[in-house]
Structure formats: C-alpha cells, structure tokens
Amino acid sequence: MELEEEEDKDLQLSLKTLSLVNLTTLTDLPRWLLQGSSSTLQQLRIRGCPNLCVLPAWLLNLTSLHELQIVDCINLSVLPEGIDCLTNLRELKIVKCRQLSKRYRENGGEDWHKIAHIQKVVIKDEE
Template sequence: MKNVKTVIIQDASKESKTIHESLINLCVSNFKYLRALELRDSPLRALPNSIGTLKHLRDLDLAKCEGIHELPRSFYKLRSLQSLNLGGTGLKQLPDSVQRLIEIRHLEITVKAKRLKEIRAGCWTSLQYLKLHSCSELECLPDGMQYLKSLRTLVLVGCARLIFLPRSLKFLSKLENLKITSCRRINLKMEPEEKEDDLQLSLKTFSLFRLDTLRDLPRLLLQGSSSTLQQIEITWCQQLSVLPAWLLNLTSLQEHRIGGCKNLSALPEGIGRLTNLRQLTTVGCPVEQKIQTK
C-alpha cells in the first residue's frame, strides 16, 4: 500500500467531515509516493500541515472545497506539483507559498480578494494554463503577468468586477488561447501605442462570452497575432455594435463565429475575402448569414 500513486475521494457528504479528515491524514502519513490526490467537493476546512511531506505529488485537485479558506504553511514544499485546482474554494487570497511552486504548469484559482499579489520575477516560469474562476471581487489581473513566459492558455470566468486586461499581456509571446466569459464589466479596448505596431504574438483562438459592456476588441493583442490567429468566437456580447476594419489584417483567420450580439448590424466590408477564412457565421444578430469560403 505504501506505493499507492493516486487517491480519489468522491461523494463526500458534510456529515462525513471527521471521517474525511481522518482519511486525508491517513493518506498523507502512509502514501509517501503519492502523485495525484483528488479531493473535489470535499467538506474539508483545512489541509493537514503534513501535506508538505508529499515530495512526489504532481496533481492536487481541491475544486469546490468551499470550506478551505487558507493553505497550510508547508504548502510551498510541494516542489513537484504540476497541476493545482483551487477553483471554487473559499480562499481569501492566494498565499506566497503557491508562487514558490516552481514546477507548476496548470493552475486554477478562486479567491475573494480585490487584487492578487504581484507575480514576482522567476515565479511560475513553467506555467502553461491559468484560469481565474468566479473571483467575484477581483478588479484587475495581478502585476507581473509579463513574467509568465510559458503561458499558453488564459481563461477568465465569472470575474464580475474585472474592468480591463493589463498591457503586460503583450509580453506573453507563447500565449495561444484567450477565453473570457461572464466578466460583465470588462473593457477590452487596447490600442497599439508607438513602437507596438510590430508585435509578434502567437494567439490562435480568441473567445468572448456574455461580456455585457463590451464595445471594443483588443487590437493590440489580436493584430499582434495576425500571422497566427485562426479562430474568433464572440457570443452574447449585446453592446457590441461594430466590428473594426482592422480585422481584415488578420490574414491567418480561418473561423469567425458571432452569436446573440443583437446590436451588431454590419460586418467589415471585404471580410469574406480573407484568403484563409473558411467559415464566417452570425446567428441571432441583425446580420444573419453563413459564408463558406474555400
């Protein structure tokens, strides 16, 4: 039993809280070679400090553990951790110990803070996937986003008070996927400034869903990815009335899907002539058409 590599604990009712804590302590004490621990939707209120002894742990799933408001002091010792899901937890702030996880590649976060702590240089250098989920008080992304040099996917969901994206995203040359959902106050306007016209970014997919105040698209990021961007999807952004003419500069665009944008009445003239565009679809808009090219 001491060589157990994976533990998954499911369907834990709140009535079993004491049994659940005992079981976690048993796993931590006896399974020193544990690599994956899934405690999703657990009634736990705290992780044991002894969790820092799991030197081989690579995957820790605490999704929907609403009773967990802080992480143990020993958390930074999980130096082999590559995937950490803190989505749906009750964390008030992301502790410094998480930034010290040097191997982390996949990170999902829910916090109740207005601001996240600054990302320091040298932290999260291997991070490839970052999701901020239901951070209902969050007003801005953390300072230091430019240090996430390996980031490939950024997902923002249900961050109702998030107002803007930082211009530091322009330094994320490996970012391929940007998805923003139900961030109802966000303003994405981001025009290139002097010396920013020749950015070489790598976005491949760009997805927006239920952004109630959206009126503009982030030109800096999209036009900077003109040679790589293949897919744009915009759904239920009901204040969006115009698509910018500079979309015609996105020469690698293959799919452009628009749905439920009730104030969008026209597409940029000539968009159907983009040489790589295979599908242009609008549904639930004043302009409803489906253009197949190629």
C-alpha cells in the first residue's frame, strides 16, 4: 500500500487509533492521513519504518493524543519541536530507535526536559 498525497480534498478521517507497521518506504507522514482526526486520534503507533526521517510539525495538532509509540524507526532522530504542548499525551514509548533514545533518555538526554511532563515514558534499545 502506498501512502502518497491524496488528491481528494473531501477525504475525512475520524480515527481513534492508527498503526503504521512495516512501511519500509515511508519517509514522512502524509498530511491527509490525519486530516479530520486532529481532535479524535488517541493512539498513534509507528513500527518498522526504517526510512521515516521526520515527524511533521502538524503532529502537534493532535490534541487528543494519549499514546505515541515509535518502534524500530532507525532514521528518526528528533520529535517535533513543541512536543511538550501535547498536554494530553500520557504515554510515550521509544524502542529500537537509537538516535531518539539517546536524545530523550532521562539520564543524559539533551531533550529529556521536552518529554518530562509525560506520565509514562519508556525508552529502550531492545524490545
């Protein structure tokens, strides 16, 4: 399945949970994917997307997001600037993402302070 930009402007999704799994060619999250779900999406799970390089700034518009899981996304090196604005985010899981793990680790991570408000943070190098 290809997740390319959708031409249909009438596409409206109202998702609560979205899992993106083993999308090896995915480099960025297409904006249309979350159109209409900015106030409904509660769980976002991204797993096995080795070419994902960036999480878009519009991710911060997901005002109902409670859980964000990022697993085995080796080229992802940073969370969106302003991640601390996601005040409903209660769980962040980063697994097998060496660059992210290093940056956001509680002891010594340069950007730990940006996620310190999240109730449950799990950062592991292995599953």
